[in-house]
Amino acid sequence: MAPGAIYEEAVPAGVTGSKTATTSTTSTAAEKEQQLTPLESMAHRANSKPLPKIPTFTDMAAKRQWQLEHMAGCFRVWAREGYAEGISGHISVRDPEFEDRMWINPLGVHYGMLKASDMVCINYMTGEVVGGNMDIPANAAGVQIHSAAHKRRPDVHAVCHAHSIYGRAYSAFAQPLEMLTQDVCNFYNAHSIYRSYGGVALAAEEGDNIAKALGDGKAAILMNHGLLTVGHTVDEAAFQYMVLERSCKVQLLVEAAEANGRLQKKVIGPEEAAYNFKMNSDPETLYFEMQSHLRYEEYLSGGDYKN
Structure with missing residues (x-):
């Protein structure tokens, strides 16, 4: 690890996603609008059927299996998105029952072949393998990065990192993304840059520095390395990763188009970016966003990944 790592903290921002209470028995249309969660606001209300939300569990074994x-x-x-790259990339999920444990993917198994039963359970405080798949080890660098993130961010239940093409390309600039589209506003004042590269993160120090650079944000761009996102659910973190990767692609395309000097990019203003962030980046909305991708995967694969 190179000494004197430089990082840029994310600026915390977000919404609770809970309904606003009202003390009146009658409400104006505007007041009713304020009572809606961001996700509810996205649905046309002609259909009163409630949208599916993050499920709750009383049985920890059932919740663990669902996770x-x-x-x-x-x-x-992610496999269909083309993010697989040899043995690189990992997703971790905090165990619902044991707060010092996380589940992570085994080393060298292609994303498109992974099943629920393949995951490895690790005590991220000690590094000890304590359950799950005992036949294949986890990625050592992944254990360092994800352990540090889970230690530093008790609010985070899932961490995603991969070496996807556009994230790697844009990471070479070590610059935050501009608010060029509605989608990238998911990271408005909520993503940071890790402006150091210490090689493959086999030392705890590099994992700690990456987690420190993440700060209280939703994502980090790791210089010369790739992207990292976090979330309250694995669904949220994985979908945010997809948005971040595509936002890096958009930024690169816009920069290339503007380089000819004939076109000039337009950036979304702070007020509009903050509004987009509020409406699109709460945990319930992001969980819901991922469900269509998971249903499509289940349709294509027959759901064998659940085994």
Whole structure:
């Protein structure tokens, strides 16, 4: 690890996603609009059927299995997105029962082949393998990065990192993304840059520095390395990764088009970017966003990733 790592903290921002209470028995249209969560605001209300939300569980074994199934499903989606790169890339999910444990993918198994039963359970405080797949080790660099993130961010339940093409390309500039589209506003004042490169993260120090650079944000761009996103669910973190990767692609395309001197890019203003962030980046909305991708994967694969 290179000494004197430089990082840029993310600026915390977000919404609770909960309904606004009202003390009146009658409400104006504007007041009713304020009572809606961001996700509810996205749906035309002619259909009163409620949108599916993040499920709750009383049985920890059932919740663990649900998390692992969604984790494997997210990997399958990533495989179709073309994010697999040899042994690189990992997703971790905090165990619902044991707060010092995380589940992570095994080393060298292609994203498109991963199943819920393949995941490895690791005590991220000690590094000890304590359950799950005992036949294949986890990626050592992944364990360092994800352990540090889970230690530093108790609010985070899932961490995603991969070496996808556009994220790697844009990371070479070590610059934050501009608010060029509605989608990238998911990271408005909520992504940071790790402006150091210490090689493959086999030392705990590099993992700690990456986690420190992440700060309280939703994502980090790791210089000369790739992208990292976090979330309250693996669905949220994995979908945010997809948005971040595509936003890097858009930024690169816009920069290339503007380089001819004939075109000039337009950046979304702070007020509009903040509004987009509020409406599009709460945990319920991002969880819901990922469900269509998971349903499509289940349709294509027959849901074998749940085994």
